[in-house]
Amino acid sequence: GQNIDQPTEMTATEGAIVQINCTYQTSGFNGLFWYQQHAGEAPTFLSYNVLDGLEEKGRFSSFLSRSKGYSYLLLKELQMKDSASYLCAVRRLSGAGSYQLTFGKGTKLSVIP
Amino acid sequence: EPEVTQTPSHQVTQMGQEVILRCVPISNHLYFYWYRQILGQKVEFLVSFYNNEISEKSEIFDDQFSVERPDGSNFTLKIRSTKLEDSAMYFCASSSYMLTRDGNQPQHFGDGTRLSIL
Numbered sequence: 001g002q003n004i005d006q007p008t009e010m011t012a013t014e015g016a017i018v019q020i021n022c023t024y025q026t027s028g029f030n031g032l033f034w035y036q037q038h039a040g041e042a043p044t045f046l047s048y049n050v051l052d053g054l055e056e057k058g059r060f061s062s063f064l065s066r067s068k069g070y071s072y073l074l075l076k077e078l079q080m081k082d083s084a085s086y087l088c089a090v091r092r093l094s095g096a097g098s099y100q101l102t103f104g105k106g107t108k109l110s111v112i113p
Numbered sequence: 114e115p116e117v118t119q120t121p122s123h124q125v126t127q128m129g130q131e132v133i134l135r136c137v138p139i140s141n142h143l144y145f146y147w148y149r150q151i152l153g154q155k156v157e158f159l160v161s162f163y164n165n166e167i168s169e170k171s172e173i174f175d176d177q178f179s180v181e182r183p184d185g186s187n188f189t190l191k192i193r194s195t196k197l198e199d200s201a202m203y204f205c206a207s208s209s210y211m212l213t214r215d216g217n218q219p220q221h222f223g224d225g226t227r228l229s230i231l
Contacts, residue, residue, distance in 0.1 A: 101220060
């Protein structure tokens with residue numbers, strides 16, 4: 001089976017840096033994805049890692065350690081609009097040759113002034 | 114920027130009725146997916162579709178569900194006889210494939226259809 005864990009909620013101050021952790025257990029690992037989801041809206045793709053290391057994309061960075069089953073999303077220079085849920089999702093290559101995403105429950109980030 | 118579009122944005126249906134949720138994936142994408150999200154819960158995979166057939170489906174995707182690509186642009190999800198527990202947000206997603214080290218590309222989601230069963 002698959003298991004994805006991330007904190008339920010976090011609070012951070014505007015202008016600060018926040019790190020959202022995600023641990024996972026899966027077979028057929030084929031990448032880890034981070035999505036942002038505002039309440040009532042669709043998940044929006046932020047970043048992904050297939051290989052170990054850090055991927056930087058503007059104010060967002062994501063890190064992966066496959067041996068540890070661990071990833072984090074780093075948000076810098078926090079803005080009020082960053083208040084949202086951040087979804088960790090593991091992509092798995094199935095025996096049927098297709099890809100599917102398995103999502104964690106999401107971390108609700110509240111940015112305060 | 115190209116996007117996945119879904120219609121309708123909100124569908125209200127009586128229990129036992131059939132519903133069809135419609136999606137237009139990004140035009141050069143080859144892989145199509147349906148996910149659902151019950152209010153307050155996580156996003157759950159339903160089905161993936163490639164080369165005009167289902168690639169994989171979850172245990173949620175039982176005989177009441179079906180998918181179809183009726184033409185070159187639309188991708189539909191049909192629920193034959195809706196139940197109260199089918200009330201959820203249904204997201205369509207699509208992705209392309211590129212022969213890079215990363216292989217299959219990220220999935221891009223539509224804005225979803227909120228399905229309410231009465």
